[in-house]
Amino acid sequence: MEWIHPMPKIELHAHLNGSIRDSTLLELARVLGEKGVIVLSDVEDVIQKNDRSLAEVFKMFDLIHVITTDHQTVTRITREVVEDFALENVVYLELRTTPKRNDSIGMSKRSYMEAVIKGLRTINEVDVEFCTATNSRKLHNTCDGAGRKKIYIRLLLSIDRRETTESAMETVPRIGNVGVVGIDLSGNPLVGEWSTFLPALQFAKDNDLYITLHCGEVPNPKEIQAMLDFKPHRVGHACFFKDQDWEKLKSFRIPVEICLSSNIITKSISSIDIHHFADLYKAKHPLIICTDDFGVFSTSLSNEYSLAVRSFGLGKRETFALAKSAIEATFAEDEVKQQLGLIFDSASPEYV
Ligand code: 5GP
Numbered sequence: 001m002e003w004i005h006p007m008p009k010i011e012l013h014a015h016l017n018g019s020i021r022d023s024t025l026l027e028l029a030r031v032l033g034e035k036g037v038i039v040l041s042d043v044e045d046v047i048q049k050n051d052r053s054l055a056e057v058f059k060m061f062d063l064i065h066v067i068t069t070d071h072q073t074v075t076r077i078t079r080e081v082v083e084d085f086a087l088e089n090v091v092y093l094e095l096r097t098t099p100k101r102n103d104s105i106g107m108s109k110r111s112y113m114e115a116v117i118k119g120l121r122t123i124n125e126v127d128v129e130f131c132t133a134t135n136s137r138k139l140h141n142t143c144d145g146a147g148r149k150k151i152y153i154r155l156l157l158s159i160d161r162r163e164t165t166e167s168a169m170e171t172v173p174r175i176g177n178v179g180v181v182g183i184d185l186s187g188n189p190l191v192g193e194w195s196t197f198l199p200a201l202q203f204a205k206d207n208d209l210y211i212t213l214h215c216g217e218v219p220n221p222k223e224i225q226a227m228l229d230f231k232p233h234r235v236g237h238a239c240f241f242k243d244q245d246w247e248k249l250k251s252f253r254i255p256v257e258i259c260l261s262s263n264i265i266t267k268s269i270s271s272i273d274i275h276h277f278a279d280l281y282k283a284k285h286p287l288i289i290c291t292d293d294f295g296v297f298s299t300s301l302s303n304e305y306s307l308a309v310r311s312f313g314l315g316k317r318e319t320f321a322l323a324k325s326a327i328e329a330t331f332a333e334d335e336v337k338q339q340l341g342l343i344f345d346s347a348s349p350e351y352v
Contacts, residue, residue, distance in 0.1 A: 003316060005302045008091045008347050010326035010340070011290055013236050013257035014211075015158070015186070016074075016097035016116070017064050018293025019059060019081045025295065028067045031243055038066060047088040050298060054217065054266040058188045060296060069100055071107065071115040072122050084294070086126035091343050092330060096156035096184045100169055104149040116155070119302050126151055142163045147151075152336055156212065159200060161192035168200035172209070173276035180332040182210035182233070189217040191350025193228060194226050201230065212257065212333040217268060228252065234329060236290075238276060239268040242297050248281075255329040260307050261299045264290035272311045281312065281322075288326045318350035320344075 025047060033040030043203070046060050048162040068077060078095075085093050099109035099117060120130050127150040131183045157180055159168045173180050183204040185197055205211055215227045221242060227235070228248045236257040238249065258277050263269040269276075289304050291297070309319055324344040329338050 001306050003350070004305045004309070004319070006089055006347075007305070007320060007323060007351065008089055008340075009301050009305070009323050010092045010330065011085055011301050012094045012234070012261060012288050012326065012329060013290035013292055014081070014085070014093065014095055015105055015293050016078060016081060016295045017061065019082065019084070020064060020068065020077050020295040021080055021112055021293070022298075024080060025064065027065060029075060031065060038063075043067070046298075052263060054189070054268060057293075057296060059252060064289045064296075065100070069102055069107070069112075069318075070105055070154065071111060071118075071279060073114040073121065077120040078116045079123050082120065082128065082151060082153060083125045083252065085301070086128075086149040088300055089149065090151060090301055092152040092154075092327075092332065092336070092340055094154050094156055094331060096158050096186070098158040098160045098186070113155075113180075114156075120153060125149075129151055130154075135200045152311060152340070153179065153333065154181040154330075154332060155179045156184045156210075156331075157181045158186045159197055161185065161187035161197070162185075162190065163192075163194050163197075165199055168197050169203065172207070180209070182212060184212050184214070186214045186236075187343050189214065189220070194223050198230070199303055210234075212236060216245065220238075221245075222238070222255050226253070233331065234288075236292075237263065237268065239263055241276070250283065250285055255288060256280060257290045258287050259290050259292035260304055260311075261297045265297050272307070275311070277308065279311055286325065286329055287322075288329050289322065316344055316351050320348065324348075 027041055029043035031036060032038045042057060043063065046063060099112045101107060101109050120128055130153045156172050159171050170181060171230040183201060197232055201211055212234040213227050213232045214237055216224045220239040224241060224245050228245065231252055231253060234257055235322050237259060238256050254292045258351045260275060261271065264272055288310055291299055291301050294300055308314060327340045330337065
């Protein structure tokens with residue numbers, strides 16, 4: 001399946017800190033280990049473990065955050081994550097991250113986001129197009145020349161389910177915030193109540209931001225129904241949906257971000273052959289193949305497509321059509337959607 005890597009791809013569900021390279025995580029952990037801030041072997045154990053429950057994944061995020069939450073590191077990992085996606089021919093990326101406040105190092109949610117944006121500015125391996133939803137200000141877009149990869153980036157800000165209503169409100173940007181097109185709700189699904197986050201999500205929606213929700217990662221029928229009634233623009237995972245949830249999702253045509261490896265590794269879905277990808281695909285419901293956390297789950301978007309091809313018997317042409325169909329589910333401006341259409345059209349002779 002060597003044709004998957006060069007195929008243009010769109011990534012809509014990628015968490016910044018979950019997409020950190022193992023090599024970077026280890027390098028940073030060694031430095032903190034020498035300073036006695038962490039125990040290096042803890043990090044090594046965590047990286048080597050390739051089978052972890054959802055609860056263990058969240059413990060791992062706490063460890064990653066201890067290692068990565070300073071401005072310089074946030075800038076570095078943003079640059080690396082974008083470069084990694086672009087090098088495997090991801091042409092449009094919606095990167096999500098939880099703005100963090102850490103008074104002890106002078107970090108506010110705003111300065112965290114400035115560090116992310118600085119990361120985008122410092123990318124020079126690939127060309128980056130990054131702008132706001134309302135004005136097309138390019139950070140840099142040096143050339144379309146031969147051999148250079150080009151990637152469009154838009155940002156989603158995540159609200160962590162551990163946050164209060166007030167803190168969630170602080171995450172929602174006021175109009176005109178650079179490059180932010182939407183808000184995500186994520187974090188440990190066993191923590192927090194939907195009603196806590198609703199004011200911030202409603203405020204975001206009222207201010208023309210797009211909304212995507214981690215929905216149905218654990219069996220919580222009441223919350224799933226409430227989330228669907230909110231009519232988010234996309235949902236992620238949808239592992240524990242019942243018939244009435246599928247009915248509602250389908251009647252509202254809410255696209256689903258599908259993260260195969262993540263769902264299997266965390267045992268949210270017991271086996272790939274019963275994954276809801278198959279039903280949704282057959283029903284021609286909008287779905288997008290995504291990585292979730294390519295560092296934590298040791299995957300890549302090409303790998304996720306290969307897994308779908310192998311598990312559900314997709315052909316080359318169908319896979320290409322699936323990848324292209326993600327354009328409609330992006331939170332990008334119409335002009336960018338048109339450009340993405342052209343990129344896919346020019347690649348299409350290879351995939352007929
Ligand atoms: P960050 O927002 O710090 O850049 O990325 C890591 C965070 O994303 C985690 O702490 C967690 O809140 C969220 N996250 C990453 N993967 C998952 C997932 O599979 N499910 C949920 N609910 N949240 C996730």
